[in-house]
Amino acid sequence: MVWKRLFGKQPEPEREEPVVAPDASGIVRRVPRAADPAMQQRLDALRRRHDMATYDLERAVSAREPENPWRERIALLERSLATIEDDLHALDALPILPGVPLPETPITGIEVDLEEPVSVSFAIGPERFLWEEEIDWDQRGGPVVKGQLQQRAGNVAALIPTSVPPDRREALSRHLEQSLNVFAIDLRDRALDGEPLPEAPTLADLARPCEACGGWRDWRGHCDECAARAYRRQTLNQEAARIAREQEAEEADRYKWSERLPVARKRLADIEADIAALEGR
Numbered sequence: 001m002v003w004k005r006l007f008g009k010q011p012e013p014e015r016e017e018p019v020v021a022p023d024a025s026g027i028v029r030r031v032p033r034a035a036d037p038a039m040q041q042r043l044d045a046l047r048r049r050h051d052m053a054t055y056d057l058e059r060a061v062s063a064r065e066p067e068n069p070w071r072e073r074i075a076l077l078e079r080s081l082a083t084i085e086d087d088l089h090a091l092d093a094l095p096i097l098p099g100v101p102l103p104e105t106p107i108t109g110i111e112v113d114l115e116e117p118v119s120v121s122f123a124i125g126p127e128r129f130l131w132e133e134e135i136d137w138d139q140r141g142g143p144v145v146k147g148q149l150q151q152r153a154g155n156v157a158a159l160i161p162t163s164v165p166p167d168r169r170e171a172l173s174r175h176l177e178q179s180l181n182v183f184a185i186d187l188r189d190r191a192l193d194g195e196p197l198p199e200a201p202t203l204a205d206l207a208r209p210c211e212a213c214g215g216w217r218d219w220r221g222h223c224d225e226c227a228a229r230a231y232r233r234q235t236l237n238q239e240a241a242r243i244a245r246e247q248e249a250e251e252a253d254r255y256k257w258s259e260r261l262p263v264a265r266k267r268l269a270d271i272e273a274d275i276a277a278l279e280g281r
């Protein structure tokens, strides 16, 4: 250390020896005063700069050591990257389930009533389905066009054949619920846009097996499971890219500090020389 620790020496009167804050080890050090009292402020400032320069030098030295905080953080990030890689592989390795199609039961009796509240109805086999638009009111008090369709009648479970494997029934039921909703909205929108209603739709059209995952496509050909996997894959890739950038930033910071070593060394030596001169050593 540059300034002498005065433990074990005869302490001089308190006012002569300003007590500085305890250091990291909790030791309160007393430091010599400037030889020329007019230079005391300058000496105090130099000592503060000395603390900062010491910290800088320690950091620069550690940046050149094989084990250093930057490398530790980079290694931690590397482990996160490996986990993401595992997750991505697991996604790719998901088995494609065998397709479970629904029968080509015709969808009949399609009716779209554009009178408020707008309603859509049809039958699949003996099961009758009905949707009605919720009447929403906007802030000016007028009804909102194209409100949300609410299912009022129809039981999806009645449409699932007994031949569907038990472990797929619930997923198929959920899919069909959604697909029926998509179908009802499409019917409503076609009627609103003056487009013809679909020709000879069937129950099978609402749940075509998806060859990519083995799940089902809805009336519009959209597969929820595939969309969810794509989203998950995208999120994992973005996270991996973010971590890789973080690693690069850590390495750039470590390099910057390691390059600073000669300058940090010189700066500390200069400050120590200035302090020694002011203490009259």
Ligand SMILES: [Zn+2]
Residues within 6 Å of the ligand: 210, 211, 212, 213, 214, 215, 216, 223, 224, 225, 226, 227
């Ligand atoms: Zn799919």
